[in-house]
Amino acid sequence: MPRAAIDVFAAIAEPQRRRILGALADGEQGVGQLVDRLGISQPLASKHLHVLRSVDLVHVRKQAQHRLYRLNHVALQPVRHWIGTFERYWQESFDRLEKHLQNLQQKDRHDSIN
Amino acid sequence: MPRAAIDVFAAIAEPQRRRILGALADGEQGVGQLVDRLGISQPLASKHLHVLRSVDLVHVRKQAQHRLYRLNHVALQPVRHWIGTFERYWQESFDRLEKHLQNLQQKDRHDSIN
DNA sequence: CCTATATATGAACCATTAGTTATATACAAG
DNA sequence: CTTGTATATAACTAATGGTTCATATATAGG
Structure with missing residues (x-):
């Protein structure tokens, strides 16, 4: 739970986070799909997504129990x-x-x- | 003395290192000049330069006691x-x-x- | 309300690292 | 060879951050 003021440079310094962004380049996806595709644990995915969200690199959209993440390339x-x-x-x-x-x-x- | 396999992304994630690279964009400089310009300690400058060198972001050139660093933008x-x-x-x-x-x-x- | 599914969060662990202080190395000049 | 200058390195500290395991929250469906 990184509450520190992380910036975009630090966000993309993490290889797993770059993989997540790479996967999201194929389109909006839920946490579960990312977990399956990347072979990482669910909590880890959620936490990395939290970091990416904190620097606005991803946007979230709720749909039922799912959270659909999408890349914000800007x-x-x-x-x-x-x-x-x-x-x-x-x-x-x-x-x-x-x-x-x-x-x-x-x-x-x-x-x-x- | 970071002996870990750091990559370019991690190298530029550090703000001080980005400042060093920014200073080197003005041309080849010695450690002392960087220390003065950026207001950081000499050992810290040397260590960051070591990291930058490990990922080939800077090249070194010896001249007397001085070590002149220059940016390698490639x-x-x-x-x-x-x-x-x-x-x-x-x-x-x-x-x-x-x-x-x-x-x-x-x-x-x-x-x-x- | 109860259960199942999907995701987030907390706690603890361990590795990495930015930074400091002190010391070593390299070179030049007398 | 001694001194001064320039840079690197070692030892250490403190903070950060990635990872896992366990648990909490949210939502859907019976």
Whole structure:
């Protein structure tokens, strides 16, 4: 139960959490599905999801007893941006990318993560 | 003295290490300069640099008693690539970027980091 | 209300690690 | 060879965090 102020960088530093995010890239999923796919214990999955939720990397949706988690790729922007500060060599391309990203964000409501 | 197998993600999860890399983005620097600029202790700087070196994020060059560290931005590619796997929405742009990156890598010998 | 299923949470354990202080190493200069 | 400067390393401390086991909460269905 990490109550410490963890940031996005620390969140994605954990291999299991990266695996979870990778699995969620295939679409919204419940805890049970993630447990089965990744072969980890249920409490561990819940706790990692809690961390990911604390940095807004995932969003939750209730459905009966299930909690359906879905990836929020926008929360990765701090990492993207930080890396961009070093890669000024291709900064021009990066700027184009950022612009494109902002456009995508605006119509990012009920988009197709599947 | 972290002898554990730390990866790039864990290396950049540490805020002080990100600050060090940020400082090195301005060009090659000695440990003393980093200590002054960042206001951290000398042993701490050396240890963080050791970690960064273990994942090839920095390269060292001896000059008299000094050790001059310089950023190796190419080592950030795993992070870039991993993030790219989620951001398939602008994948096309990303591919163009990757191509550009590979071109830059080839003429990355004694380039100008400053 | 009782049971089953799905998920979250608490407690305890153990490993890792950021940080400090003290000391060692490397090199240069006299 | 001694001194001074620059950096690395060792020993230690304290905090953090990943993991497991047990238990609690939530919801559905009889």
